[in-house]
Amino acid sequence: MSEQMSWMRTAAEAVWRMRRDIVSDGYDEALHRLATNVPMTIHEYPTGTECFTWIVPEKWTCRQARLETLDGKMVFSDRENPLHVMSYSLSFSGEVTREVLFNHLHTHKKIPEAVPFIFKYYERDWGLCCSQILKNTLADEKYRVIIESEFSAGTLKVGEVLVQGQSDECYVFCAHLCHPHQFNDDLAGVLCGLETMRQLAQGPPPRFSYRLLILPETIGSAAWLSHNESLIPSFRGGLFLEMLATSHAHAFQSSFSGDSDMDQACRQVLAERDPDHWEGGFLKVVLNDERMFNGPGVRVPMASLSRILPRDQFFSPYREYHSDEDSPKAGSFSNLEASCDLVMAVVNALERNLVPIPLFKGEIFCSRYKGIEYKRMAPLVFSVPYLMDGNRTVLEIADESGQPLTVVLGFLDVLVSEGLARWSD
DSSP states (O other), X not given: OOHHHHHHHHHHHHXXXXXXXXXXXXXXXXXXXXXXXXXXXXXXXXXXXXXXXXEOOOEEEEEEEEEEOTTSOEXXXXXXXXXXXXXXXXXXXXXXXXXXXXXXXXXXXSOTTOOBOOBOSSSOOOOEEOOHHHHTTOOOSEEEEEEEEEEEOOEEEEEEEEEOOSSSOEEEEEEEOOOTTOSXXXXXXXXXXXXXXXXXXXXXXXXXXXXXXXXXXXXXXXXXXXXXXGGGGGEEEEEEEOOTTSSSOOEEEOOSSSOSHHHHHHHHHHXXXXXXXXXXXXXXXXXXXXXXXXXXXXXXXXXXXXXXXXXXXXXXXXXXXTBTTOSGGGSOHHHHHHHHHHHHHHHHHHHTOOEEEEOOOSSOOGGGOTTOOHHHHHHHHTTHHHHXXXXXXXXXXXXXXXXXXXXXXXXXXXXXXXXXXXXEO
16 A cells, blocks of 8 residues: 555544534544644634625534434434434424424435435524435334534634745645545545645645645635635636545536636646546536635636536436445545546646747758657657747647647657757746
């Protein structure tokens, strides 16, 4: 097992079961544990803070939640599975009819044996959750419900990891930590982001700066962006990382503009590293915090990378989605490791996305230069030089020439070594 995969397994096992509701002790504990892997700044936004049009909700604490028969027999409890209670459920204690219970008892729509993840952050209701199989066995006329929960003032927390580059111009990675008792959604994305920052911190300072934000979904992005508006102009683009340990091929969702450096780099790297990947336009694959970054007044071109099924598939985005079956055992750490490697390849593409300046005129006389192997490089000789106008970047040249990015970079490196070109920012 690689060192990369080993630390991610250890971190996943330590964190995935925690009750990581958006403002909660469990979320805070998980974030602080993950912060031991990299230098991290933790920002706090108190309950009631306005974040653009959003408002930070109260902290939610669940003391206990269970369903009993009237003779005191336990049917299920959150002690055995925290998903048995709806996230942000109101307190409730009393006897209810089976009809009333069923109006508040949620099941998974696709997996009869799974307990679903249900949340109502901005509504006020009580709720329990169980498998459809268990629900089908509930035949008593009445049951006893006990939910002891508390709403209080708290602080929403966002973890920020920064690798400072030679330039303050920055690319931002983002992942959410707020789904309790689940792994792929989106602890897997958090781990991929952390591994990316670990690798960046080990090398020489990169050309650009790179920032990772670990946050509660949607409200976390609104909180951080609304309190760091001065940094927004320095963001060249971003990538949301999500559900990267499933068994599926990568899915790429473009940014709102669709033509940013990040969009181009992801497309080029995916074409070479995952030929089975699929792509959709903005908001056409999976919806997450990229909405906030691409939104009006922000307009950071954030794309999204995941491993999910298309929307027309029955188990889209993946079978265990929003259920207690979404555990590390249902994930693939080798796929997660491959996704980490892919993200680092995207970073390398961004780092090398320079403008090649031609130092030749007309067509190159290939036989004069030892480094240019005409038979092997003919497709490049008759495409790449004609796109070298002193304005096009490497990614633009690779895209327009139809040649793989790594091949184009190799050819341009040869031209530079032969004195036929130079690099410019």
